[in-house]
Amino acid sequence: MNIIIPMAGMGKRMRPHTLTTAKPLIPIAGKPVVQRLVEDIIATANEKVEEIAFIISPAFGEKVEKMLVDVAASLGAQGKICYQKEALGTGHAILCAADSLKGNVFVAFADTLFKADFKIQTEKDAIIWTQKVEDPSAFGVVKLDPDGRITDFVEKPETFVSDLAIIGVYYFKDGENLKKELQYLIDNNILEKGEYQLTTAMENMKNKGLGFYSDQVEEWLDCGNKDATVYTNQRILEIKKDTETLMAASAKFENATIIAPCFIGENVQIKNAVVGPHVSLEAGVIVENSLISNSIIQEQTTVKNATLTNSMLGKNVNYSDKAKELSLGDFSVVS
Template sequence: MAGMGKRMRPHTLTTAKPLIPVAGKPIVQRLVEDIVATGSEKVEEIAFIIGPSFGKEVEAQLLNTASKLGAKGRICYQETPLGTAHAILCAAESLKGNVFIAFADTLFDATFSIDTSRDAIIWTQKVDDPSAFGVVKLKDNGEIEAFVEKPQSFVSDLAIIGVYYFRDGENLRKELQRLIDNDIKMKGEYQITDAMEHMLQNGMKFYTDQVSEWLDCGNKDATLYTNERILELKRNKENLIDASARIENSSIIEPCYIGPNVRIVNSVVGPYASVEANTVIEKSIVSNSIIQCDSVVKNACIEKSMLGKSVSYTNKSDELSLGDFSTHI
């Protein structure tokens, strides 16, 4: 999760992308909670690979997330963005025994039942246009035969989503280090697919499993769709409306997330709105949007919008993307 999140600006100018809230929780928190909750294996340690500029407050938040899940947290730094293989190798001390890897800009609906006797498992999702993704080609027995990056002619419709299991973390570390030592790059970066291809050629057996739904948080529109789907998936599993929220002469069209100490007056909120703590909405209509904490929305009609922390927005109807501390009157 060490990337700069440039496609999510202005929101990532002040907040690391994996900490942007979706349905009331930061993306990375939802990711690790779902992995721990749906998997059958005990998670002993969670290593977060971040940029050095994220700051001590962010690091403390991540370590607390791991602690709440009964795991030891470890902070690892990727000083320079040199690709997925390089990023994972930044957590070299954690690459031992059974290792589960997830990229922190995607969420998914899945149950992780891991056959730990298998050398490796790569999670995939069927896609309509495989040419935009790395895909796996399968043998008749279900083993992975090849990894193909953005195939221009049809090879497979099973796209690699950035979720992996490796039985032997030490071997994975050795293979990633081999790329660095031999300067093996793809488009100027060290890629995990190159390491996996070498493992495959040397007899390691890879298998695939599929997620029910793959949700991207790469840009504003994708994140809003992910917020919508997570609200739908969690509507009967989580308490999405905090008891301290004050809802006065207003309608909430569920599913919505309404955070602590939110005040909603003479308004209609929902469906698919997430309103973070201490935000005030008055005489407004809000739907399909994420409004972060300590913001104020008055006399407005907004949809398909993202408002950052401490935003003040009044007297307009629009589709918005406003960063933290913005004011529009």
């Protein structure tokens, strides 16, 4: 099985955090979003993952590329870097990894995480993962027949047709067939709202008789903006608290109270402070004389004399104030 991870977007809704860090590399409970996504996919797979193709912008740079290849290697797969130089839609993005579109293929867009307890049924032609939502009008949804087979894809329905929202995670039994359908869109300039869309290719495949099915995830976690990312960090800490080591042995504490679950990274220093619940402190963070809850503080950042909640601070920030809620990018200084 191969995994395709389109992640070339610039993450404008996550600014200022994505001005210096690609959105899928923002840490959630100590691991980049994309790493957690790939781990979740592999946990559902019934077979060995051979390749993980990361579709990125050339602007991400060599450091990011090496990190992604290392993530794949840590999971026993070969990492491949593919470039999408122009934002031309989801179908175009996936086709940028054409060489990896073979055999069983899993496609997952790297701004979402999920909690699920199932194994994929690889004998099915295609599976689209969904989650029930209260307001389907904001999502692409699927309609099902009584056997669970998808009959229609509907983008942002104005009237109710289904509450099963597509979360951006897909399985295809025949990657070569998917590649052929995506290439057909490009060759014939078949556009939807000015872009080549995966849903157009899937509609063509369905109309040719391929069986598309829906599986539901237990929980769908978005990383599209600051508030959603902070909430996702909270949920991942709760989900992983019994299965992952969340506190580094090198962390130092002096008159500190930690309210679990929290992630405390390497060489973190906490003095005269209360941290938690649902706080992630990345490597080298210093916290003094502060109260922090429900927040993500990225590496090498210093927080002093502060009360923070529902906040997200980037790397190498120096912050000292009384604000209650923050979103600061890398290298900010507030005092």
